Structure formats: C-alpha cells, structure tokens
Amino acid sequence: MWEDHEVDRRALAIRPGARVVVVAGAGDRALDAVAWGAGEVVAVDLNPSQLRLCALKVAAASTLDTTDLVALFSAGRRPGVRRLYRERLRPRLDPTEQRYWDRYIDVFEMGLHRHHPVGFALWLLSLSLRAIGGRELRHLIAAAPDATTQARWYERRLRWRYWNRPTRWLMRQTALLRLVVVHAGERDSMRSQSFHEWLEARISRSVEVTLIRENPYWMGLLSGHPVTPEHEETWLRPDSVGRLSRAREIIHLEQGSIVDYLEARAPGSVDAVGLSNVPDWLGAADLERLWSGLASALVPGGRAVLRSAYRTAPLPTGPAAVLLRLDRELSETSSDLEQTGIYASVSVLHRALDSAPARAGGTP
Numbered sequence: 001m002w003e004d005h006e007v008d009r010r011a012l013a014i015r016p017g018a019r020v021v022v023v024a025g026a027g028d029r030a031l032d033a034v035a036w037g038a039g040e041v042v043a044v045d046l047n048p049s050q051l052r053l054c055a056l057k058v059a060a061a062s063t064l065d066t067t068d069l070v071a072l073f074s075a076g077r078r079p080g081v082r083r084l085y086r087e088r089l090r091p092r093l094d095p096t097e098q099r100y101w102d103r104y105i106d107v108f109e110m111g112l113h114r115h116h117p118v119g120f121a122l123w124l125l126s127l128s129l130r131a132i133g134g135r136e137l138r139h140l141i142a143a144a145p146d147a148t149t150q151a152r153w154y155e156r157r158l159r160w161r162y163w164n165r166p167t168r169w170l171m172r173q174t175a176l177l178r179l180v181v182v183h184a185g186e187r188d189s190m191r192s193q194s195f196h197e198w199l200e201a202r203i204s205r206s207v208e209v210t211l212i213r214e215n216p217y218w219m220g221l222l223s224g225h226p227v228t229p230e231h232e233e234t235w236l237r238p239d240s241v242g243r244l245s246r247a248r249e250i251i252h253l254e255q256g257s258i259v260d261y262l263e264a265r266a267p268g269s270v271d272a273v274g275l276s277n278v279p280d281w282l283g284a285a286d287l288e289r290l291w292s293g294l295a296s297a298l299v300p301g302g303r304a305v306l307r308s309a310y311r312t313a314p315l316p317t318g319p320a321a322v323l324l325r326l327d328r329e330l331s332e333t334s335s336d337l338e339q340t341g342i343y344a345s346v347s348v349l350h351r352a353l354d355s356a357p358a359r360a361g362g363t364p
C-alpha cells in the first residue's frame with residue numbers, strides 16, 4: 001500500500017485498545033494499527049479481492065516470522081509457497097478465503113506485485129527507472145551517507161534524467177496514466193491539474209526526507225529489492241511480530257462502502273479512521289454522507305486521516321465541518337513528510353470535543 005505508515009502513526013495517534021476503522025486496501029494499515037496497540041480494527045473495502053488479500057496477511061502475521069512475511073508481502077515472492085500455505089496459512093482462513101487462495105496462492109511463486117496489470121505496469125516502470133538511473137542511481141542508493149547529501153546528488157546527477165521534456169510529455173498521456181491510476185475521475189483531475197509538476201517537487205522533497213535504501217515505498221521500485229526489515233512498514237518489522245499474534249481476533253473485514261459503514265456505526269464509537277484517498281473517488285452526495293457519518297461515528301477527540309491526489313483536497317463542508325476540524329499544522333507536516341511523494345496532500349481531521357450530533361439508529 002503506497003501510503004506512508006509513519007504519517008498515519010503520527011496522524012491517528014492510536015492508543016492501546018483504540019477502536020479503529022480503515023479502508024482496507026492491501027491490508028497494511030489494518031495490521032499496522034494492531035502493531036500500534038489497537039483493540040479493534042475494522043477494515044472496509046468495496047473490492048472482495050482486497051479483503052481476501054487482507055485475510056491472508058492477517059493469517060500470515062499471526063503465525064509467520066519476519067523473513068517469510070517480507071518475502072511474501074514486500075518482495076512479493078516466496079518459492080515453495082504452496083507448502084507454507086497448506087501447513088500454516090490455510091488452516092487460519094475461512095472456507096471462502098480458502099477457496100480463493102487454493103486457486104491463487106501460486107501468484108507468490110511467480111511474484112505477487114507483477115501479477116496484476118497495475119503491478120505489471122509498475123514493474124515496467126521500475127525497470128525503466130533503474131535503466132535510466134543506471135550506475136548513478138545504484139551508487140546513490142548504496143552510498144549516500146544521509147538524506148541531505150542524497151538530495152544534493154539527486155538534484156545534480158539524476159533529476160534531469162527523470163524530469164525532462166520527453167518524460168513530461170509522456171506523463172501527460174492519459175493512456176499511460178491509466179496503467180497505474182485506476183480511478184478515471186482521479187486520473188482526469190490529476191491531468192487537468194498538471195500533476196507532474198507537484199509530483200516532481202514532492203519526489204525532490206521525499207529524497208530530502210528519507211534515504212531511498214530506508215524508504216519502503218521507493219526502494220523496491222528503484223532497486224528491485226525490499227528495504228531491510230527494520231525499515232519496513234510497521235507490521236513487517238521484526239519487533240512487531242509478537243504484537244500481531246492476536247491480529248485475527250482484532251481485525252474484522254467488511255465488504256462494502258466506507259460511507260455506508262461509518263453511517264451505520266453507533267455515534268461516538270470509533271477513535272481513529274484511515275480514509276486512504278477514497279474521498280477523491282466519491283461524488284458530492286456521497287462525500288456529504290461521508291463527512292456526516294464520520295462526524296457522528298468518531299468519538300469527541302477522535303481523528304481521521306485522508307490523502308488526496310488533487311491540489312485542493314476534498315474536505316468536510318456543511319454542518320460536519322463544525323465537528324470535523326482540520327489540524328492545519330499536522331496536515332502540513334504530514335504532507336511534507338509523506339515518504340511516497342505521490343500525493344498532493346495529507347489532511348488530518350480532529351473530531352471536536354462538543355457532544356455528538358443527535359442521530360437515530362446505528363449499530364455498534
């Protein structure tokens with residue numbers, strides 16, 4: 001999942017026992033939340049395949065060591081996976097998930113990340129970035145002593161190779177963007193807002209913030225290898241292993257829209273919500289429902305985080321804006337430090353301490 005886990009850790013400030021709701025995506029944030037101490041995590045997604053992947057990660061996290069977890073989900077390749085699956089993972093899945101993975105588990109033999117068309121396009125992008133960067137890039141990754149020096153080397157020796165007239169022209173081509181940005185509305189908006197300008201600036205900032213060899217998002221793409229385990233996303237780190245043994249009891253998977261889910265939650269029953277960049281994907285009516293559901297579901301003092309690929313992020317409006325307050329300082333720091341560098345902004349919302357709005361219904 002290309003969403004900086006460190007940003008979410010600071011933004012959501014999960015306390016021991018916290019009740020957390022996240023957009024499931026590839027499942028990493030739900031598992032990170034367990035490693036950060038959450039007592040209940042609901043991972044919601046429209047896409048059942050994402051939930052199956054989450055279920056596999058949850059099963060794996062509660063039984064495998066870091067070496068196997070990293071091989072499966074960071075490198076995306078684990079020779080001999082079928083036996084590992086049969087003996088350790090399959091018994092921890094429900095019958096529907098078993099049927100799914102009986103059929104697809106071999107993708108880890110060939111390479112999970114290349115299996116999906118988007119993954120395949122990213123793999124081609126990775127080969128191109130590595131070929132263009134050549135020896136300079138390999139040297140920068142292996143030898144830059146600190147992020148400031150790395151940024152200086154990047155600006156002097158590499159930036160022009162990646163950002164020039166032909167590449168800027170290529171980035172304006174919708175057909176190419178379609179390969180890696182799946183949502184049509186997001187794609188159109190990114191194009192019309194000259195996204196390559198902010199992307200170039202964000203990537204320059206990202207190399208100032210973190211060494212590439214310690215950046216779990218860029219290292220794979222730019223070198224073909226994962227970072228060392230201590231720099232992985234929280235749940236894949238060696239010191240998280242013991243904390244994930246109860247992941248199966250703590251994480252609940254829900255198929256459906258996060259908008260409907262939050263609307264149905266009992267008022268004041270959630271401490272933290274991770275919205276991914278789902279607000280970018282919603283129409284005006286659903287956005288309005290999202291903000292009012294979020295304002296109601298969050299406990300006073302609760303927090304939410306969202307990313308946006310738009311220059312102007314969709315933010316709460318109407319009555320919900322009174323209860324959901326943008327934390328400007330934390331949002332700016334989060335946007336600035338986001339290690340992926342692919343979002344125009346990160347926004348952190350605080351549920352005001354006033355009492356929850358009166359609303360009928362809702363389930364816990």
Ligand SMILES: C[S@@+](CC[C@H](N)C(=O)[O-])C[C@H]1O[C@@H](n2cnc3c(N)ncnc32)[C@H](O)[C@@H]1O
Nearest residue numbers: 001002003025044045046047050257258277278
């Ligand atoms: C918004 S996408 C973005 C991808 C993400 N930034 C990443 O790096 O993987 C994340 C997930 O949101 C899910 N999704 C989209 N709209 C949703 C909705 N209204 N409710 C729940 N999940 C949704 C997609 O199926 C996908 O798994």
